[in-house]
Amino acid sequence: MNKSLFLLTLVYASVATTQLKAGEIADAPNGIAFPADYMSWQVISTSSRTDNETLRAILGNDIAVKAARSGQINPWPNGAMLGKVVWKQTSDKHWPAAIVPKKFVHVEFMLKHAVNYQSTGGWGYARWVGQDLKVYGKSPDFANECYGCHKPVKDQDYVFTRPAPMFNGSKK
Amino acid sequence: MNKSLFLLTLVYASVATTQLKAGEIADAPNGIAFPADYMSWQVISTSSRTDNETLRAILGNDIAVKAARSGQINPWPNGAMLGKVVWKQTSDKHWPAAIVPKKFVHVEFMLKHAVNYQSTGGWGYARWVGQDLKVYGKSPDFANECYGCHKPVKDQDYVFTRPAPMFNGSKK
Numbered sequence: 001m002n003k004s005l006f007l008l009t010l011v012y013a014s015v016a017t018t019q020l021k022a023g024e025i026a027d028a029p030n031g032i033a034f035p036a037d038y039m040s041w042q043v044i045s046t047s048s049r050t051d052n053e054t055l056r057a058i059l060g061n062d063i064a065v066k067a068a069r070s071g072q073i074n075p076w077p078n079g080a081m082l083g084k085v086v087w088k089q090t091s092d093k094h095w096p097a098a099i100v101p102k103k104f105v106h107v108e109f110m111l112k113h114a115v116n117y118q119s120t121g122g123w124g125y126a127r128w129v130g131q132d133l134k135v136y137g138k139s140p141d142f143a144n145e146c147y148g149c150h151k152p153v154k155d156q157d158y159v160f161t162r163p164a165p166m167f168n169g170s171k172k
Numbered sequence: 173m174n175k176s177l178f179l180l181t182l183v184y185a186s187v188a189t190t191q192l193k194a195g196e197i198a199d200a201p202n203g204i205a206f207p208a209d210y211m212s213w214q215v216i217s218t219s220s221r222t223d224n225e226t227l228r229a230i231l232g233n234d235i236a237v238k239a240a241r242s243g244q245i246n247p248w249p250n251g252a253m254l255g256k257v258v259w260k261q262t263s264d265k266h267w268p269a270a271i272v273p274k275k276f277v278h279v280e281f282m283l284k285h286a287v288n289y290q291s292t293g294g295w296g297y298a299r300w301v302g303q304d305l306k307v308y309g310k311s312p313d314f315a316n317e318c319y320g321c322h323k324p325v326k327d328q329d330y331v332f333t334r335p336a337p338m339f340n341g342s343k344k
Contacts, residue, residue, distance in 0.1 A: 039338045046229045048220040051269035057218045097223035101336035164273035166211045
């Protein structure tokens with residue numbers, strides 16, 4: 001092993017040991033576990049909130065992505081999980097008219113199960129805040145705040161996000 | 173097969189036959205083939221352009237995502253491919269302060285190879301426009317337009333996008 005490779009290995013090992021395992025991140029008060037693989041989920045849409053100057057990427061697990069891309073989203077199927085990654089925004093220093101992510105704010109999820117989460121419209125909610133992924137909410141009642149905000153989109157199965165068109169050659 | 177399942181199968185078959193295969197989409201004039209699997213790539217960042225009212229999702233192939241998440245992006249490794257999906261934006265009808273994707277504008281790519289694309293800064297460029305994915309550019313020279321615009325970010329290996337922080341438990 002040459003010196004550069006040795007140093008690189010040390011750096012990598014150092015980074016690796018600072019990773020929390022999924023089990024070290026607290027479950028949401030309604031029992032939803034942090035889906036540590038959300039970074040590998042596919043994109044469903046994106047948004048920008050002018051009221052709080054944030055950018056968002058909306059991702060989905062395999063069930064959600066399949067449903068989104070085949071239009072089976074009213075209702076979404078049980079097991080579909082949507083993840084929304086939220087960043088505070090800033091202007092790109094090389095292209096000031098471009099708004100880009102800056103600080104990670106939180107990542108929040110909706111997990112569909114018509115029976116398990118019947119009291120909150122068929123969706124279980126969860127949110128982890130900041131780079132330490134501190135769980136949001138102190139008791140299962142926290143989800144009533146989420147549900148209350150989502151009630152105006154009951155006709156969209158309580159989901160604000162509409163899947164953005166993504167073409168892979170479909171003429172649909 | 174019951175009637176509902178039969179009808180569903182018919183609908184699915186109808187959708188499936190309107191798919192173009194990757195080979196039916198013209199290559200870019202510099203020889204880059206349309207990466208028909210880009211919809212399955214993972215997210216690297218997102219952005220909003222106030223100068224032309226568009227939202228963008230920046231995705232990466234496996235090589236690009238690995239590089240982005242380990243900070244090995246100056247230079248990006250050969251084989252890294254970045255995809256930017258661009259949508260015209262609109263206000264969400266249920267949350268007017270939220271800007272969301274409307275019409276698909278185009279999807280564009282940067283493919284890194286320091287030698288093959290040496291004349292355009294080590295990146296091959298490609299763009300497909302509209303839902304018919306019409307190839308952009310008439311001759312290989314089209315990439316000079318892209319390259320010219322990217323020259324101000326030479327110190328970022330010609331890439332505007334900075335990977336957005338995505339936490340899966342890393343305390344880094």
